[in-house]
Amino acid sequence: MIGSHTTIETYDVLSWRKEICARVGAGRRFAGLFATVDDPVVRLSALVTADCDIDVLDTTVPLEVSQYPSLASVLPSAAWYEREIHDTTGLVPVGHPRLDPLVLPLPGDARRPMPGSKTPAPSVDLDESTIPPRVLGHGIFTIPHGPVRSGVFESVEYLVETPGEDIPYVGIRVYAKHRGIEKRFEGLTTQEGVLLAERVEGVASVAHALAFSHAVEKLADITPPPRAQYWRVILAELERIANHLDVAMKCADAAGLAVAVARFGYHKENILRLVGAVTGSRFGRGIVVPGGLAREIAVEPGELATRLTEIIGHVRADVELLMSTSSFLDRLRTTGPLDPTLARVHGALGPVGRASGLDDDARWFRPYDGYAKLPPLPAPSSAVGDALARLQMRWAEIWNAAELIRRAADVLEEIRSEVLCTDVADCGGRAVGWAEAPQGEVLYAVECEDGRIRRCKPRSASFHNLVLFHDVFRGDIFTDFPFIEASFGLSIAGAAG
Amino acid sequence: MPWISRGARVVTTRWPRRADQYADRFPATVSPTSAFASPEMAEVCPTGAIRVDDDQVRVDRGRCILCGRCVRHFPRHFRFTPGSEIARLARDALVVPELDKTDGAVRAVRDELSARTRALRRSVHIRHIDVGSDGADEWEVLALLNPIYDVHRLGIFFTASPRHADILLVTGVGTRGMREPLARTLDALPRPCVVIAAGTDAISGGLVHPTYATHGGIADLVPVDVWVPGSPPTPFSLLHGILLAIGRMSS
Structure with a gap:
C-alpha cells in the first residue's frame, strides 16, 4: 500500500x-x-x-x-x-x-x-545557436531527423552523427515541443490539475491522472472507495494494452509488414473503442480524479471482460504469426541492445528496463489501488536487452494485463457498494504519487496550499528513458533506427514537458 | 504465406456513404440543453469554454476539452452529444448554440474554399505536423490508416514530403519552438492548399495554454481553413474535417 x-x-x-x-x-x-x-x-x-x-x-x-x-x-x-x-x-x-x-x-x-516562483513567467524565444555542435571524429557529418519527421510522428529532432552508415552518436533535441506544462499547474485546483496531468503525456492519460491523484490523496489523507480502486486497475491495464499494441504496430511498420500493421492497428482501435465505451473517452480521460472516479462507468465489468477476451484472442493469433515471421525477427534480434549494467546504473524504467534485467514495477514494488489487493502478476524480466526482448516483454505484459482485468472484473461483480468517489478536502503540503504507465513509472511531486497547486513536477518514464538513446545505437545502422525508436515506446510530449 | 489469410473479413466502415453506428453514437461534443444560464456554469469550466451572456449559455467547442465537469455539475443543462460530424469552416461556428451572425460568414468561407479545392476533390495528400500535442492526437491521426477507417478508399493519402501535400493537418497547442518549423513546412506546400487545425489544443490551446512556451493554438501562426474540435479529435471527426476541406461533405 x-x-x-x-x-x-x-x-x-x-x-x-x-x-x-x-x-x-x-x-x-x-x-x-x-x-x-x-x-x-x-x-x-x-x-x-x-x-x-x-x-x-x-x-x-x-x-x-x-x-x-x-x-x-x-x-x-x-x-x-x-x-x-x-x-x-x-x-x-x-x-x-x-x-x-x-x-x-x-x-x-x-x-x-x-x-x-509566484511571478508569472515571460514568454520565451528559443535560440538554437546556444547549443554547441558535438561532431567528433574524422569524416563524421550530421543528418538532422526532424523536428518535422517523415510520417505521422510527434515532433522531435534526432541529430544523427555518422561517417556514412554506422551511427556512432545520436543527438536528442526535444525542445521544439516543450510546452512549459509544469508551470501551467501552478495556481490550479487539484480537480483542474488532474485534467492537465492527463495531457502531460496523452497516450498515458490514465497513468498520469493516477499518479497525480495518488499524490493529492496522500495530502488529503483519503483512500478511494474499493469500486474505484478496481476500476482504476482496469483502465490502467487497458491503456497498457493499447500502448503495447501501438509499439507492435510501429515495429511491424518498420519492417514493412503491411498486413501486420493493419492487424495490430485494428486491435489497437478495438481497445480504444472499448476504453471509449467504458469511459466516454477513447483515452480514458476525465474519469480518474483525486478521491476516486468522476463518473459512473457505462459498461458492466463482466461484459467488459468478455469483450476484452475476444479481442485478446485475435491478438494472440496475430502475435504467434508475427513472432514466427523470420524476416521480422531478424530485424529486431541484437538490434538496439541496452546493456543490463547500464540499465541498472541508469535505473531504466518500464518494459525497457525489464527487458534488460531489471524487475522494478511500481504496481508490485509500490502497489496502489486494486494492485495492492490482487495477487501480484509480474511479467518475468529478461536480460537480453535487444529490441526483440523489449517486444517480447510487451507481449507478456499484454497477456498479464488481460488477466489482471479479468480478476479485477471478478472482484467488481462482488462489490455491492455504489460509491465511486471520496470527497477531497482542500489540502496542503507536499507528497509524491506514482503509477506504472505503459512507458514505465510515472512520478508526480505535488505541493499544495489550501487546495491549490503551488508546484507540480510530473516525471514521465519517457523523460528518464529517452537519454538511453545515446547508448543503444552502437553497431547499428540507419535502417535499424525505426526499430530501436519503436521498441522504446516513448512519448515525446512526456519527455519535452 | 500465412499472413495472406489474415483480414479476409471486411471490417472497414462505409462512412460517409452509409451511416456508421460508432460515428453517430460517439459522444464527441458537449452541448447546452436549455437556455437557462447562471454565472456558476462558466465557473466549473476549466478552459473558459462556457460563456454566459444575455441570459443565453453557449459552449465554445473550440475551447472544450470534454472533461465533463459541466455535465456533472449541471446534468439538466449540459450533456455529451453523440455524433462525429463536428468540424467547421469558421472558428465562430464552433460555438453552440450558433451565434446569429455566423451563417452568412460560413457560406462565404465555404464558397471560397470550395473554389480553391476544386482540383483536389477526388484525391488529396496530407502532410501532418505536430506543433506541441500531448501525443494522443497523433494516435488518432494515424488511426485513419487502420483497416476500420482506411482512408485510402476515399482517395486520401498521407505523404512524407510537404512538397507533395495539399492539406496541412496541424495538431498541438502551437509551441514557440515549433513556430518556425510550422511556417517553413507551410511554405513548402504547393498552392492551392488547405490548413486544418486538428483538436482543441490546435484551435485554442485548450487547457495547456497559456504558458511561457505556447501560443494559444495555431490561428495566429498560419491561416486556418477547417477547425476540428476534440481533445483529442476522434478519427471520424478528423475524417469529417478532411472531407469538409475538399468540399465532399457539408458541415
Whole structure:
C-alpha cells in the first residue's frame, strides 16, 4: 500500500549529494530531480526509492549564489535533470559533464520560467545557436531527423552523427515541443490539475491522472472507495494494452509488414473503442480524479471482460504469426541492445528496463489501488536487452494485463457498494504519487496550499528513458533506427514537458 | 504465406456513404440543453469554454476539452452529444448554440474554399505536423490508416514530403519552438492548399495554454481553413474535417 505521507528530509548541499550517492550505492534507485524556486532560494528535491515508497531529499541553493556542485558528476543518471533545471532556473551545477540546453535553449541573459516562483513567467524565444555542435571524429557529418519527421510522428529532432552508415552518436533535441506544462499547474485546483496531468503525456492519460491523484490523496489523507480502486486497475491495464499494441504496430511498420500493421492497428482501435465505451473517452480521460472516479462507468465489468477476451484472442493469433515471421525477427534480434549494467546504473524504467534485467514495477514494488489487493502478476524480466526482448516483454505484459482485468472484473461483480468517489478536502503540503504507465513509472511531486497547486513536477518514464538513446545505437545502422525508436515506446510530449 | 489469410473479413466502415453506428453514437461534443444560464456554469469550466451572456449559455467547442465537469455539475443543462460530424469552416461556428451572425460568414468561407479545392476533390495528400500535442492526437491521426477507417478508399493519402501535400493537418497547442518549423513546412506546400487545425489544443490551446512556451493554438501562426474540435479529435471527426476541406461533405 502507498504510505500515508511522503518522507521529506533536508540536507545542506554537500551532505545532500553524499546522502543520495550513499543510498544509490546501497541499491536504491535515483528516480528524479527537480527545482522549486522559493525566493530567495532554489530548493532542489531528489527523488529516491525506499521500501515500498519514494523519498524526497531536499537541499537549498540561494538564488544569488545560483550554483552548486553537480550531482551528475558523481551520478550520471542525473545529467538530464540538471540540464532541465539549468534551462528553467539558470542554476549552474558545477562539474556537470555537459551542460547543453535540453528543453529550453535560451540566450544567457534571458529571463527563465522559474518553476514554483509566484511571478508569472515571460514568454520565451528559443535560440538554437546556444547549443554547441558535438561532431567528433574524422569524416563524421550530421543528418538532422526532424523536428518535422517523415510520417505521422510527434515532433522531435534526432541529430544523427555518422561517417556514412554506422551511427556512432545520436543527438536528442526535444525542445521544439516543450510546452512549459509544469508551470501551467501552478495556481490550479487539484480537480483542474488532474485534467492537465492527463495531457502531460496523452497516450498515458490514465497513468498520469493516477499518479497525480495518488499524490493529492496522500495530502488529503483519503483512500478511494474499493469500486474505484478496481476500476482504476482496469483502465490502467487497458491503456497498457493499447500502448503495447501501438509499439507492435510501429515495429511491424518498420519492417514493412503491411498486413501486420493493419492487424495490430485494428486491435489497437478495438481497445480504444472499448476504453471509449467504458469511459466516454477513447483515452480514458476525465474519469480518474483525486478521491476516486468522476463518473459512473457505462459498461458492466463482466461484459467488459468478455469483450476484452475476444479481442485478446485475435491478438494472440496475430502475435504467434508475427513472432514466427523470420524476416521480422531478424530485424529486431541484437538490434538496439541496452546493456543490463547500464540499465541498472541508469535505473531504466518500464518494459525497457525489464527487458534488460531489471524487475522494478511500481504496481508490485509500490502497489496502489486494486494492485495492492490482487495477487501480484509480474511479467518475468529478461536480460537480453535487444529490441526483440523489449517486444517480447510487451507481449507478456499484454497477456498479464488481460488477466489482471479479468480478476479485477471478478472482484467488481462482488462489490455491492455504489460509491465511486471520496470527497477531497482542500489540502496542503507536499507528497509524491506514482503509477506504472505503459512507458514505465510515472512520478508526480505535488505541493499544495489550501487546495491549490503551488508546484507540480510530473516525471514521465519517457523523460528518464529517452537519454538511453545515446547508448543503444552502437553497431547499428540507419535502417535499424525505426526499430530501436519503436521498441522504446516513448512519448515525446512526456519527455519535452 | 500465412499472413495472406489474415483480414479476409471486411471490417472497414462505409462512412460517409452509409451511416456508421460508432460515428453517430460517439459522444464527441458537449452541448447546452436549455437556455437557462447562471454565472456558476462558466465557473466549473476549466478552459473558459462556457460563456454566459444575455441570459443565453453557449459552449465554445473550440475551447472544450470534454472533461465533463459541466455535465456533472449541471446534468439538466449540459450533456455529451453523440455524433462525429463536428468540424467547421469558421472558428465562430464552433460555438453552440450558433451565434446569429455566423451563417452568412460560413457560406462565404465555404464558397471560397470550395473554389480553391476544386482540383483536389477526388484525391488529396496530407502532410501532418505536430506543433506541441500531448501525443494522443497523433494516435488518432494515424488511426485513419487502420483497416476500420482506411482512408485510402476515399482517395486520401498521407505523404512524407510537404512538397507533395495539399492539406496541412496541424495538431498541438502551437509551441514557440515549433513556430518556425510550422511556417517553413507551410511554405513548402504547393498552392492551392488547405490548413486544418486538428483538436482543441490546435484551435485554442485548450487547457495547456497559456504558458511561457505556447501560443494559444495555431490561428495566429498560419491561416486556418477547417477547425476540428476534440481533445483529442476522434478519427471520424478528423475524417469529417478532411472531407469538409475538399468540399465532399457539408458541415
